[in-house]
Amino acid sequence: MSDTATLAFDEMGSPASALGFSAIGVHAGFRPDPERLDMALVVADEPAAAAATFTTNVFCAAPVRVSREHLAESGTGAPAYGCARAVVINSGIANAATGEVGLENARKTAELVGEAVGCPADEVLVASTGVIGQHLRLEPFAAGVPAALAAMATADSSQERADQGVSAARAIMTTDTRPKHGAVSFAGDDIGYPGATFTVSGMAKGAGMIMPNMATMIAVITTDAPLLAPDLSAALVAAVNRSFNKVTVDSDTSTNDTCFALASGAAAPDGPAFAPGTPAYERFCEALDCLCTTLARAMAADGEGATRLITVTVRGAATAEDADAAARTVANSPLVKTAVYGHDANWGRVAAALGRSGARFNQEDVDIDILGLPVCRAGLVVDFDEEEALRRFEAPEVAIEADLHAGEESATMWTCDFSHDYVTINGDYRS
Amino acid sequence: MSDTATLAFDEMGSPASALGFSAIGVHAGFRPDPERLDMALVVADEPAAAAATFTTNVFCAAPVRVSREHLAESGTGAPAYGCARAVVINSGIANAATGEVGLENARKTAELVGEAVGCPADEVLVASTGVIGQHLRLEPFAAGVPAALAAMATADSSQERADQGVSAARAIMTTDTRPKHGAVSFAGDDIGYPGATFTVSGMAKGAGMIMPNMATMIAVITTDAPLLAPDLSAALVAAVNRSFNKVTVDSDTSTNDTCFALASGAAAPDGPAFAPGTPAYERFCEALDCLCTTLARAMAADGEGATRLITVTVRGAATAEDADAAARTVANSPLVKTAVYGHDANWGRVAAALGRSGARFNQEDVDIDILGLPVCRAGLVVDFDEEEALRRFEAPEVAIEADLHAGEESATMWTCDFSHDYVTINGDYRS
Numbered sequence: 016m017s018d019t020a021t022l023a024f025d026e027m028g029s030p031a032s033a034l035g036f037s038a039i040g041v042h043a044g045f046r047p048d049p050e051r052l053d054m055a056l057v058v059a060d061e062p063a064a065a066a067a068t069f070t071t072n073v074f075c076a077a078p079v080r081v082s083r084e085h086l087a088e089s090g091t092g093a094p095a096y097g098c099a100r101a102v103v104i105n106s107g108i109a110n111a112a113t114g115e116v117g118l119e120n121a122r123k124t125a126e127l128v129g130e131a132v133g134c135p136a137d138e139v140l141v142a143s144t145g146v147i148g149q150h151l152r153l154e155p156f157a158a159g160v161p162a163a164l165a166a167m168a169t170a171d172s173s174q175e176r177a178d179q180g181v182s183a184a185r186a187i188m189t190t191d192t193r194p195k196h197g198a199v200s201f202a203g204d205d206i207g208y209p210g211a212t213f214t215v216s217g218m219a220k221g222a223g224m225i226m227p228n229m230a231t232m233i234a235v236i237t238t239d240a241p242l243l244a245p246d247l248s249a250a251l252v253a254a255v256n257r258s259f260n261k262v263t264v265d266s267d268t269s270t271n272d273t274c275f276a277l278a279s280g281a282a283a284p285d286g287p288a289f290a291p292g293t294p295a296y297e298r299f300c301e302a303l304d305c306l307c308t309t310l311a312r313a314m315a316a317d318g319e320g321a322t323r324l325i326t327v328t329v330r331g332a333a334t335a336e337d338a339d340a341a342a343r344t345v346a347n348s349p350l351v352k353t354a355v356y357g358h359d360a361n362w363g364r365v366a367a368a369l370g371r372s373g374a375r376f377n378q379e380d381v382d383i384d385i386l387g388l389p390v391c392r393a394g395l396v397v398d399f400d401e402e403e404a405l406r407r408f409e410a411p412e413v414a415i416e417a418d419l420h421a422g423e424e425s426a427t428m429w430t431c432d433f434s435h436d437y438v439t440i441n442g443d444y445r446s
Numbered sequence: 447m448s449d450t451a452t453l454a455f456d457e458m459g460s461p462a463s464a465l466g467f468s469a470i471g472v473h474a475g476f477r478p479d480p481e482r483l484d485m486a487l488v489v490a491d492e493p494a495a496a497a498a499t500f501t502t503n504v505f506c507a508a509p510v511r512v513s514r515e516h517l518a519e520s521g522t523g524a525p526a527y528g529c530a531r532a533v534v535i536n537s538g539i540a541n542a543a544t545g546e547v548g549l550e551n552a553r554k555t556a557e558l559v560g561e562a563v564g565c566p567a568d569e570v571l572v573a574s575t576g577v578i579g580q581h582l583r584l585e586p587f588a589a590g591v592p593a594a595l596a597a598m599a600t601a602d603s604s605q606e607r608a609d610q611g612v613s614a615a616r617a618i619m620t621t622d623t624r625p626k627h628g629a630v631s632f633a634g635d636d637i638g639y640p641g642a643t644f645t646v647s648g649m650a651k652g653a654g655m656i657m658p659n660m661a662t663m664i665a666v667i668t669t670d671a672p673l674l675a676p677d678l679s680a681a682l683v684a685a686v687n688r689s690f691n692k693v694t695v696d697s698d699t700s701t702n703d704t705c706f707a708l709a710s711g712a713a714a715p716d717g718p719a720f721a722p723g724t725p726a727y728e729r730f731c732e733a734l735d736c737l738c739t740t741l742a743r744a745m746a747a748d749g750e751g752a753t754r755l756i757t758v759t760v761r762g763a764a765t766a767e768d769a770d771a772a773a774r775t776v777a778n779s780p781l782v783k784t785a786v787y788g789h790d791a792n793w794g795r796v797a798a799a800l801g802r803s804g805a806r807f808n809q810e811d812v813d814i815d816i817l818g819l820p821v822c823r824a825g826l827v828v829d830f831d832e833e834e835a836l837r838r839f840e841a842p843e844v845a846i847e848a849d850l851h852a853g854e855e856s857a858t859m860w861t862c863d864f865s866h867d868y869v870t871i872n873g874d875y876r877s
Contacts, residue, residue, distance in 0.1 A: 072801035073806075074801035270794075349868075354872065363542070363543065366701075370506075371504075391543070396579035
């Protein structure tokens with residue numbers, strides 16, 4: 016789709032990489048362990064264009080409602096965009112299933128951050144992840160936010176600022192085993208902004224759910240490209256649909272899923288905003304897709320108990336909906352996921368999932384490849400080298416590809432295998 | 447719904463319980479272990495009214511196609527009914543993904559059984575369960591069918607005939623840990639058939655899928671009540687929708703799922719057929735529901751690696767579709783199933799599943815009970831006695847109940863917990 020050759024990816028990037036933003040993670044006190052970072056703060060030097068996507072779960076948490084209000088979203092599913100100066104995220108408590116008290120606490124959090132940063136409360140976006148049904152305490156914010164701002168102010172090197180940005184990615188982790196962050200840059204020379212370099216940077220946390228937490232997909236994207244909020248929103252919605260919405264760890268969507276994007280314009284302070292249809296906007300969308308896809312794949316690979324990243328690609332579907340349903344059903348199948356855990360190129364389970372997905376096709380037409388090995392052609396078994404399959408299962412990523420030969424549409428989903436550790440992590444009693 | 451107090455349930459019943467039928471399981475040679483029964487034969491003394499429901503999976507196996515043809519089904523999903531003398535089921539090989547050769551083998555199986563029984567091939571119904579992608583051998587049928595008929599003919603006591611019926615239930619097992627069979631009887635006195643007693647009997651095998659098998663839900667129901675095939679079909683479709691279609695072990699539907707029902711009329715050879723709208727037909731439907739529900743619950747309780755039967759009931763849904771979607775989403779949630787395995791009354795996972803199910807409701811209205819304990823009221827946490835919850839988790843059945851307070855509709859689904867053994871069973875490499 017995109018000419019990613021012109022994009023430079025920085026694995027050590029973070030929300031602090033884009034010009035005009037600072038980011039940091041601190042231990043504020045939501046978690047008992049003083050070594051554990053539990054609050055992330057992302058601050059824009061000036062009010063930034065902002066956009067967001069939120070969970071569609073009917074049970075949505077208080078911070079989701081408050082952030083929706085702050086971005087003037089007219090309702091669930093409608094585009095949410097506006098203006099923001101800061102994003103604050105706590106881990107440890109989800110502030111979900113907390114009723115009116117929870118809403119009040121989320122609003123007070125925004126007020127507290129707004130006062131410290133020097134902006135109206137409705138320019139503060141909030142997100143939470145952790146235990147449900149417990150009320151958010153405000154004391155950790157009262158201590159953590161000033162400490163975070165003070166540390167940002169005293170950072171005296173670009174390395175220290177970069178390290179602070181990565182610490183923000185650590186502070187939002189729950190069951191994640193590693194932080195997820197990065198940055199993509201592209202030159203302005205060919206797109207009407209000679210001499211400028213633009214960066215799209217961000218962080219995310221994983222999508223598995225763990226007891227007693229309802230772990231949540233949360234991402235924060237920052238960019239120094241100049242964009243109007245509605246255009247940023249359109250790009251974000253499209254990128255999220257192609258990335259985070261294509262990840263499934265255990266087929267659940269959480270009460271707190273949130274993706275924020277903020278654009279400072281600081282890399283081209285005098286230039287016009289990137290307008291849809293221009294090469295600049297196209298390049299920005301490519302960079303945003305690249306970053307979101309990288310973070311999404313990292314989320315899938317870090318699913319609870321995961322030993323393998325699984326990439327499911329369905330081609331030749333009659334419609335885009337069929338392609339998505341087929342890929343999603345395969346990616347959500349516990350039988351497919353346990354087969355991958357067992358290093359078994361069990362295409363029958365892939366076929367059964369395709370067959371019940373609702374996608375329209377004839378079984379006599381279907382081809383399936385696992386790890387690049389043809390295992391099914393025209394709906395029939397193909398003899399394959401099982402030793403070679405076992406060798407290929409040693410790789411960290413397992414590709415499952417199906418061609419339905421029913422049309423031209425395709426879709427890709429990312430997931431992970433189902434291991435004994437998944438059951439252990441999710442089956443251990445809360446304590 | 448039904449007055450089941452007048453129904454007598456016999457746990458030792460089998461397809462041989464209803465008058466006019468014989469049933470047996472033998473070792474025919476599909477499996478290497480000579481001790482393992484691998485072929486079941488159910489024979490009606492006379493041509494019987496017959497009906498069936500089949501998998502809706504696009505990948506459907508050859509025996510499904512052939513049995514559909516024999517019951518003159520006009521297409522997938524259309525009612526399938528007609529006339530049958532015999533049902534033959536093999537375990538060990540699924541005859542799925544076998545193309546034209548598989549269809550030919552399924553047809554030859556029906557011919558072989560028809561010749562031995564003395565009926566046209568199209569009065570023989572066939573089903574298979576086991577490994578996919580392997581061709582069915584006909585030699586085991588050639589040896590097993592005459593042996594089965596000979597054993598039926600020499601059975602000289604009702605106990606021996608009953609034991610043979612139970613052996614049929616053993617012969618169709620794959621990953622099932624126990625056979626599933628039973629019979630329900632009701633008197634004809636109050637329904638216009640004085641002095642008569644009617645029996646609805648049957649067997650089933652489980653719905654989990656296991657490598658390298660695509661294990662399959664297969665059920666055979668026999669009754670000595672007099673019914674015309676279309677009326678039997680209508681009763682069967684309704685009963686299957688309320689029982690087998692409400693069971694989910696791992697959200698997969700197999701390529702081979704099949705439920706047959708045969709009615710001999712032998713308990714009222716001179717009486718008129720039970721006609722829809724009459725008390726007799728109503729009572730028959732109650733008995734059929736009772737048997738199918740019992741077999742379905744047994745299937746869920748015997749899911750691969752299961753330690754607990756889970757019954758999910760959703761009430762107060764706006765529509766029947768909403769109720770079904772909500773109950774099904776909870777029952778399919780790996781997070782709910784691992785929580786039950788961990789004896790954790792984790793209602794947040796139930797709420798999250800309800801919230802993403804597509805059912806329409808307000809989170810502020812939702813009540814959830816687990817094991818009879820109120821754990822959520824009006825969408826908020828309820829403090830409950832965790833020690834008491836742990837005690838209740840010792841029971842073999844775990845009830846999860848939700849009231850959406852959005853309407854009058856309800857639905858019940860049965861499933862089992864997700865254990866380490868599920869991963870072990872489904873993750874071990876084929877060997």
